[in-house]
Amino acid sequence: EDQVTQSPEALRLQEGESSSLNCSYTVSGLRGLFWYRQDPGKGPEFLFTLYSAGEEKEKERLKATLTKKESFLHITAPKPEDSATYLCAVQAFGNEKLTFGTGTRLTIIP
Amino acid sequence: DAGVIQSPRHEVTEMGQEVTLRCKPISGHNSLFWYRQTMMRGLELLIYFNNNVPIDDSGMPEDRFSAKMPNASFSTLKIQPSEPRDSAVYFCASSSPQGGANTGELFFGEGSRLTVL
Numbered sequence: 001e002d003q004v005t006q007s008p009e010a011l012r013l014q015e016g017e018s019s020s021l022n023c024s025y026t027v028s029g030l031r032g033l034f035w036y037r038q039d040p041g042k043g044p045e046f047l048f049t050l051y052s053a054g055e056e057k058e059k060e061r062l063k064a065t066l067t068k069k070e071s072f073l074h075i076t077a078p079k080p081e082d083s084a085t086y087l088c089a090v091q092a093f094g095n096e097k098l099t100f101g102t103g104t105r106l107t108i109i110p
Numbered sequence: 111d112a113g114v115i116q117s118p119r120h121e122v123t124e125m126g127q128e129v130t131l132r133c134k135p136i137s138g139h140n141s142l143f144w145y146r147q148t149m150m151r152g153l154e155l156l157i158y159f160n161n162n163v164p165i166d167d168s169g170m171p172e173d174r175f176s177a178k179m180p181n182a183s184f185s186t187l188k189i190q191p192s193e194p195r196d197s198a199v200y201f202c203a204s205s206s207p208q209g210g211a212n213t214g215e216l217f218f219g220e221g222s223r224l225t226v227l
Contacts, residue, residue: 034214043114043201043218044153087153091214096141096205097166098214102152 002027004101006088012107013078021073021104023088033071034098035064036087044087078108112136114219116202122225128190131222134183135204143203143216144177144187153201159185192226199223 005024013019025033032051036044048057050066057064061082063074073086085105089098115134123129135142143158157167159179167177174193179185189196203216 032214041220043203043220044216045218046215049213049215089153089214095166096160097143097155097158098216099155100145100153 002090002092002099004088004090004099006086006101006104008104009102010105010107012109013075015079015108015110016077018074018076018078020075021086021106023071023073023101024069025071025088025090027090027092027099029093031091031093031095033066034089034091035062035071035073036089036100038085038087038103047086075106078106080108080110082106083108114202114204114217116200116219116222118222119220120223120225122227123192124227125193126191127226128188129192129196129224129226131187131200131202131224133185133187133202133219135185135202136206136217137183139204139206139217140182141205141207142179142185143205144185145201145203145218147199147201147221156187156200189224192224194226197224197226 003026007022032049035047038044048064053068055066061076065072085103087103089100117132141160144156145153147153156169157177162179177187199221201218201221203218205216
């Protein structure tokens with residue numbers, strides 16, 4: 001069974017204080033690893049797809065990286081509007097469904 | 111584009127009552143997913159459809175849950191009878207032929223928050 005574990009559960013940072021979120025996974029044949037952002041009262045919103053170890057994707061202050069066992073979401077000089085829950089998900093070959101972790105709730109303090 | 115539309119946004123009901131949640135996917139999307147989100151278990155896939163056909167319903171908790179997709183623009187998730195442990199936010203998501211299976215990009219609705227007393 002595919003499993004995704006995210007850490008920490010919650011993270012509070014001062015504005016401008018860089019950090020990383022972790023996503024560890026086990027999957028039978030990784031087709032892709034995905035990062036989503038979820039704001040309170042909203043559905044998750046797609047951010048990135050990573051397909052192979054060593055791959056990196058960037059979007060504004062966010063950079064996602066992938067190894068064979070885990071993925072990191074690096075946040076550089078965050079702003080209050082980056083506050084959200086960040087979800088990691090995996091997809092196995094031959095299956096369209098995504099298996100999600102429980103997320104990291106990120107709070108950026110002005 | 112209006113995005114994925116779910117109704118109702120909030121539902122409060124009593125144990126034993128029937129609950130029906132509705133979803134209209136994005137036009138042109140051929141895959142539809144029902145997820146349930148709780149604090150303890152996060153987002154769990156209940157069932158997904160491809161071209162209106164149920165592909166994987168292994169996440170449906172028990173016979174009290176059923177889902178249908180009579181056409182490409184409408185799906186329902188029904189709980190009968192409802193129980194307090196069914197309280198959660200239920201999300202519907204859709205993906206395009208080029209999306210879900212390829213890039214993992216699902217488009218989520220805003221969810222239906224269900225409270226069973």
